[in-house]
Amino acid sequence: MCPECALQFTEQVYLMVQNPDCPACREVASAAWKERWARLKVTSISEIPELAAAWADDADPRTVMVGDFGMRKFRCSAGHMPRISPSRFLDAGCPHCRGVRSQENKQWLADISPELAKQWHPTRNGRYTPANVVWDSKPGSVDRVGW
Numbered sequence: 001m002c003p004e005c006a007l008q009f010t011e012q013v014y015l016m017v018q019n020p021d022c023p024a025c026r027e028v029a030s031a032a033w034k035e036r037w038a039r040l041k042v043t044s045i046s047e048i049p050e051l052a053a054a055w056a057d058d059a060d061p062r063t064v065m066v067g068d069f070g071m072r073k074f075r076c077s078a079g080h081m082p083r084i085s086p087s088r089f090l091d092a093g094c095p096h097c098r099g100v101r102s103q104e105n106k107q108w109l110a111d112i113s114p115e116l117a118k119q120w121h122p123t124r125n126g127r128y129t130p131a132n133v134v135w136d137s138k139p140g141s142v143d144r145v146g147w
Protein backbone atom coordinates (compact mmCIF):
# COMPACT_ATOMS: atom_id res chain seq x y z
CA MET A 1 0.00 0.00 0.00
CA CYS A 2 1.33 3.37 -0.99
CA PRO A 3 2.18 5.53 2.05
CA GLU A 4 1.43 8.65 0.00
CA CYS A 5 -1.95 7.97 -1.57
CA ALA A 6 -3.01 4.67 0.10
CA LEU A 7 -3.46 2.93 -3.23
CA GLN A 8 -3.13 -0.83 -2.94
CA PHE A 9 -1.34 -2.53 -5.78
CA THR A 10 0.74 -5.57 -6.70
CA GLU A 11 4.28 -5.28 -7.96
CA GLN A 12 7.37 -7.44 -8.07
CA VAL A 13 9.56 -6.90 -5.04
CA TYR A 14 12.74 -6.18 -7.01
CA LEU A 15 10.97 -3.49 -9.02
CA MET A 16 9.82 -1.85 -5.81
CA VAL A 17 13.41 -1.88 -4.58
CA GLN A 18 14.59 -0.12 -7.73
CA ASN A 19 11.73 2.31 -7.96
CA PRO A 20 9.49 2.43 -4.90
CA ASP A 21 6.62 4.45 -6.40
CA CYS A 22 3.03 3.41 -6.73
CA PRO A 23 1.47 3.59 -10.23
CA ALA A 24 -0.86 6.46 -9.26
CA CYS A 25 1.91 8.57 -7.71
CA ARG A 26 4.15 7.85 -10.68
CA GLU A 27 1.41 9.17 -12.96
CA VAL A 28 1.06 12.33 -10.89
CA ALA A 29 4.83 12.81 -10.82
CA SER A 30 5.14 12.41 -14.56
CA ALA A 31 2.29 14.86 -15.20
CA ALA A 32 3.96 17.37 -12.87
CA TRP A 33 7.27 16.80 -14.63
CA LYS A 34 5.72 17.45 -18.06
CA GLU A 35 4.00 20.58 -16.80
CA ARG A 36 7.20 21.89 -15.25
CA TRP A 37 9.09 21.18 -18.44
CA ALA A 38 6.49 23.02 -20.53
CA ARG A 39 6.91 25.98 -18.18
CA LEU A 40 10.72 25.92 -18.38
CA LYS A 41 10.46 26.02 -22.17
CA VAL A 42 8.95 29.50 -21.91
CA THR A 43 10.87 30.75 -18.87
CA SER A 44 14.01 32.70 -19.61
CA ILE A 45 17.23 32.48 -17.62
CA SER A 46 16.78 36.04 -16.41
CA GLU A 47 13.53 35.10 -14.64
CA ILE A 48 15.23 32.58 -12.36
CA PRO A 49 17.48 34.50 -9.94
CA GLU A 50 19.89 31.64 -9.18
CA LEU A 51 20.45 30.99 -12.90
CA ALA A 52 20.74 34.66 -13.72
CA ALA A 53 23.32 35.07 -10.96
CA ALA A 54 25.45 32.19 -12.24
CA TRP A 55 25.08 33.04 -15.92
CA ALA A 56 28.49 33.33 -17.64
CA ASP A 57 27.43 32.72 -21.23
CA ASP A 58 27.80 35.21 -24.06
CA ALA A 59 24.13 34.94 -24.99
CA ASP A 60 21.57 37.34 -23.55
CA PRO A 61 19.92 35.56 -20.58
CA ARG A 62 16.60 37.15 -21.52
CA THR A 63 16.59 35.27 -24.82
CA VAL A 64 17.67 31.84 -23.58
CA MET A 65 15.00 29.57 -22.14
CA VAL A 66 15.68 27.37 -19.14
CA GLY A 67 14.21 24.43 -21.07
CA ASP A 68 16.67 24.84 -23.96
CA PHE A 69 18.91 21.84 -24.41
CA GLY A 70 22.06 23.63 -25.50
CA MET A 71 25.16 23.74 -23.33
CA ARG A 72 25.68 27.08 -21.63
CA LYS A 73 28.43 28.53 -19.56
CA PHE A 74 27.78 29.11 -15.87
CA ARG A 75 29.92 30.22 -12.98
CA CYS A 76 29.16 28.61 -9.62
CA SER A 77 29.81 30.23 -6.26
CA ALA A 78 33.06 28.25 -5.95
CA GLY A 79 34.31 29.72 -9.23
CA HIS A 80 33.91 26.66 -11.48
CA MET A 81 32.80 27.36 -15.04
CA PRO A 82 30.82 24.33 -16.13
CA ARG A 83 29.19 24.16 -19.56
CA ILE A 84 25.87 22.42 -19.04
CA SER A 85 22.23 22.85 -19.97
CA PRO A 86 20.38 25.44 -17.88
CA SER A 87 17.82 22.97 -16.49
CA ARG A 88 20.61 20.68 -15.37
CA PHE A 89 22.33 23.52 -13.54
CA LEU A 90 19.02 24.49 -11.98
CA ASP A 91 18.24 20.97 -10.78
CA ALA A 92 21.64 19.62 -9.88
CA GLY A 93 23.87 22.65 -9.52
CA CYS A 94 27.52 22.76 -10.47
CA PRO A 95 28.77 19.30 -11.54
CA HIS A 96 32.26 19.98 -10.14
CA CYS A 97 30.92 20.86 -6.70
CA ARG A 98 28.59 17.86 -6.86
CA GLY A 99 31.48 15.54 -7.68
CA VAL A 100 33.30 16.68 -4.59
CA ARG A 101 30.21 16.27 -2.44
CA SER A 102 29.35 12.78 -3.65
CA GLN A 103 32.87 11.60 -2.84
CA GLU A 104 32.41 12.86 0.69
CA ASN A 105 28.95 11.41 1.06
CA LYS A 106 29.60 7.90 -0.12
CA GLN A 107 27.55 5.45 1.84
CA TRP A 108 29.34 2.18 2.24
CA LEU A 109 27.52 -1.11 2.34
CA ALA A 110 29.11 -2.00 5.68
CA ASP A 111 27.56 1.10 7.26
CA ILE A 112 24.21 1.01 5.54
CA SER A 113 23.48 -2.70 5.80
CA PRO A 114 25.48 -4.68 8.37
CA GLU A 115 23.09 -7.59 7.73
CA LEU A 116 24.06 -7.79 4.07
CA ALA A 117 27.69 -7.14 4.88
CA LYS A 118 27.72 -10.27 7.03
CA GLN A 119 26.77 -12.33 3.99
CA TRP A 120 29.59 -10.92 1.87
CA HIS A 121 31.76 -13.73 0.52
CA PRO A 122 35.23 -13.32 2.05
CA THR A 123 37.24 -14.52 -0.96
CA ARG A 124 35.07 -14.35 -4.07
CA ASN A 125 34.66 -10.60 -4.37
CA GLY A 126 38.23 -9.78 -5.28
CA ARG A 127 39.30 -6.48 -3.82
CA TYR A 128 35.74 -5.55 -2.98
CA THR A 129 34.63 -5.59 0.62
CA PRO A 130 31.51 -4.13 2.25
CA ALA A 131 33.75 -1.29 3.37
CA ASN A 132 34.64 -0.20 -0.16
CA VAL A 133 31.43 -0.96 -2.03
CA VAL A 134 28.67 1.62 -1.95
CA TRP A 135 25.29 0.35 -0.82
CA ASP A 136 23.65 1.09 -4.18
CA SER A 137 26.47 -0.17 -6.37
CA LYS A 138 25.43 -1.60 -9.72
CA PRO A 139 25.84 -5.37 -10.25
CA GLY A 140 28.20 -4.83 -13.20
CA SER A 141 30.92 -3.44 -11.02
CA VAL A 142 31.10 -6.54 -8.87
CA ASP A 143 29.96 -9.52 -10.94
CA ARG A 144 33.16 -9.53 -13.00
CA VAL A 145 35.04 -10.94 -10.07
CA GLY A 146 33.21 -14.23 -10.20
CA TRP A 147 29.73 -14.69 -8.75
Ligand SMILES: [Zn+2]
Nearest residue numbers: 002005022025
Ligand atom coordinates in the same frame (compact mmCIF):
# COMPACT_ATOMS: atom_id res chain seq x y z
ZN1 LIG B 1 0.72 6.45 -4.33
Ligand SMILES: [Zn+2]
Nearest residue numbers: 076080094097
Ligand atom coordinates in the same frame (compact mmCIF):
# COMPACT_ATOMS: atom_id res chain seq x y z
ZN1 LIG C 1 31.30 24.48 -8.56
